[in-house]
Amino acid sequence: MDLGTGLTGPAGPDAVLRLVGLVSDVDGVAPVNEQTVLAVRHGAGDYRHHWLADDGQVLGYAAVAGDGSGELCVHPEWRRRGLGRRLLATVLGEAPDLALWAHGDLPGAQALARSAELRRTRELWKMALELELEAGTGPAVRGAGAGPAGVGLRTFVVGQDEEAWVALNAAAFADHPEQGRMTVTDVQHRQAEAWFDPALLWLAHEAGRPEHLLASMWVKPEGDEAEIYALGVAPDAQGRGLGGWLTGVALDEMVRRGYARATLYVEGDNTPAIRTYRRAGFARVALDVQYSR
Structure with a gap:
């Protein structure tokens, strides 16, 4: 062999x-x-x-x-x-x-x-939420409503927003071992994948300043599921309710497009985030583990 x-x-x-x-x-x-x-x-x-x-x-x-x-x-x-x-x-x-x-x-x-x-050193949870496709079935998805004061929303423009998104993502995930390392080339490789849809990548920005990004929400569709692929908020925009608002925007669009389930990944030791997702109706459905010496 x-x-x-x-x-x-x-x-x-x-x-x-x-x-x-x-x-x-x-x-x-x-x-x-x-x-x-x-x-x-x-x-x-x-x-x-x-x-x-x-x-x-x-x-x-x-x-x-x-x-x-x-x-x-x-x-x-x-x-x-x-x-x-x-x-x-x-x-x-x-x-x-x-x-x-x-x-x-x-x-x-x-x-x-x-x-x-080798021993367990890290856990990554996959969580899922069954979406309400018809009245009276499944957990309700609240409408996203108007955004926080002074915030505008637009979708990603291919060929224009790559560098700005990478900079925002790096700042939002500066301490994350994988997410914060994404490059423009990494984004372009994903743009070449069949699942990529720029209409499912939202950019929150200062009102009247579409180039000044505050947060982003990226959704990855796969079959009858849609994953909250990357949700990032700039450090200086924390506390403005952007994460919850963008999650509502994404879930509403998933329902509108007919997806049956929303999924996401979260670090197993991120107790506040897990608590928030559970309140929203998400439950753990799978587990990835890292082993090391």
């Missing part, structure tokens, strides 16, 4: 993405996150790619990102043969302080983490 590095040989981008798709279908959860998929597809980002192949077929894949996180997956028909441990030893040898994602925190991932004496 061959061990390789980089998106080369049998482990070209298409082969890796086919493996990721197969594992997703079998496990019911994607083994790698969106940023890794885009890094594979576009050959971009600060990533190291590792793979195991036999007779030209990719059986295992692992990625180490520049932020010190990692992910791996093994072909469902080749599990319990030591491939996961071999890939994990490879990436830990390269990055001893690696924080390994276990999307869905499945039993196999838990066992692999225990075998390497």
